[in-house]
Amino acid sequence: MERDVFISVDSQWLPVVQYVHLKSDIWGLFCIKRLFTKLQICGHISLPALLKMSQSVVGDDIVASVDLAVDSAIQSITVQTNSATTSTSSTVSNSSTSSHIIWHPNKDNVFVVSEIHCFLAINLIMTYIKYPNYCMYWSRNPALRMDLIADILSLKRFEKIKTYFHFVDNDEIPENNTDMFVKLKPILDILKETFSGTVTPTEYHSIDEMIIPFKGKRQEQNNTLSPNFGPIGNTVIRLCQRLEGKNHKIILDNLVTTITLLSYLKQKKIHVLGTIRSNRLKDAKSKLTDSKALTKSGRGSLSIATSNDNITVVRWVDRNIVHMVSIFAGGTPTDTVKRWDVKNHAHIDIKSPYAVACYNKFMGRVDMTEQIVTHYPHKMKSKKFYLRIFFHFYNVALVNAWILYKRDTERNISFGEFEASVASTVTELGSQ
Incomplete structure (x- = not known):
């Protein structure tokens, strides 16, 4: 049986230090909990069977609280992203035309939870279906257009969410703040809380x-x-x-x-x-x-x-x-x-x-996790360093969920197949 690899977060230092065989995270549990809400995905496993499997891993109380914690995190991201649209108007560069588009706060800049789900799913799909330019996924050329992405969210909507994607209200950040990770604090707090109460630490x-x-x-x-x-x-x-x-x-x-x-x-x-x-x-x-x-x-x-x-x-x-x-x-x-x-x-x-x-x-299991993440990187360009950190944790959480799934179902599924199944489920959550 493979040794589990779980990430631990320390918000005071980069590079991120990781534990082997220590703690799962809320995104990993989210994936393992919600992956099989549709019976046709990845092996026809029923939701009751999945719940029973998850309970054997992390306990009844943890499984019962996973949905609430994940929904709370998505709701928080949605609220803060909407809050960012009302702060100031934003100017971004359109990578396909090199022209500048100015978006002013209006009803078109109000995002809902389902759109955040779709945004996360698209970013996940982009890690295993790679184009040189993300605009190509929405190309009018049928040989380039990726319906899996283009049909769930328009390019204009995707770019707006990418521009305003936030985890905290910038206006609430103190002027004398010295924590460079303050813009990720809610997500890091959720991760830390989950690490401390999910899996019992083993000897090594x-x-x-x-x-x-x-x-x-x-x-x-x-x-x-x-x-x-x-x-x-x-x-x-x-x-x-x-x-x-x-x-x-x-x-x-x-x-x-x-x-x-x-x-x-x-x-x-x-x-x-x-x-x-x-x-x-x-x-x-x-x-x-x-x-x-x-x-x-x-x-x-x-x-x-x-x-x-x-x-x-x-x-x-x-x-x-x-x-x-x-x-x-x-x-x-x-x-x-x-x-x-x-x-x-x-x-x-x-x-x-x-x-x-x-x-x-x-020793070496953390390196194995890094190797897997490197094969499926999130490479969309952004000047916002905290988005790099967020999507890195997102990818590592999927590795955690994949390890849990293989360990407890004894199914030999590749990480790429597992990632595609998760993307499919998150897309369905966005369409509900």
Whole structure:
């Protein structure tokens, strides 16, 4: 059975840090809950059967509240989008004609919930049916026109929603605001609330970074925690707050791993394993065998140093030198792994420490999620960075729902097919 991959949001830092095997999100639950409202979609599964499956995953109370939370989010987006139309007139560039269209507030700029559903469905379809220019979906050329999109929402209406798409009222944002994600706060709050009450954390978790593509210049560092471990270290601590005192195991990569951070998390009864950069080894560096001498001993050679507070550093020779640091895993027991020997043009067996085996087993699922999202990117151009973040979460939520679906139905369906089914259902919701 595949290990679940769920995203966790920290609104104070980009790139977004994710958990493996931790929490589902409201959009993922929305997709898994509403995907099969029509029996003909994706395998003829009935809604009662789906509800029973969902209850086994997240519990009766969570399933009962999913529709309410999703409807509330869509209603909120609709209200704030309509509010944006009455603030000021907007000027946008029409990509097909390069002329400027000025839209003034009037009855044509009032959007309804069904149109927001259609807008979300169209953006989803555009991730797996890709045109160089989004206007081509509405082309008068029958060889280009995409009826699946053009028949549910006009191009003019789509562009208006895209222009005014908002999550908060700009007039209510304080002038002294310092939170760059304030325009996404309602959505992030919904995600965080759902993360904290959906799935019970298991023993092992991994934290890794994920880049949201954006060409603008946006950066924020929140160093309000005490002690302060920098923006990335503080993000790890915030993500681990619900795990304190429960002896969970966290897997990190060398971007975030420091011995100081490990010591702090150890005090909170959170056990950490991760790769670490050589310039962060501190006193352990002098206790390990010199890298050059260890390299001469051949691949599979290792050196171990353990501190008084039981933090173990392992220096291991693979093709390059690898450093591992852990509270619960060390050099033993060792395992045998196969590596390609360039000199002899053959596979050879080398020793591998337990820390490396444990890291390889539980790390990398976030990267798999990123790989799937990268294959189905949301590439519509926008100067609004918060729309990039929103649609990124939208795509990742679909990956979450897909994993849940495959796990609990044991059906081998590709992500593209699953995404198309979700788009079909969201379109039907917009037509109701």
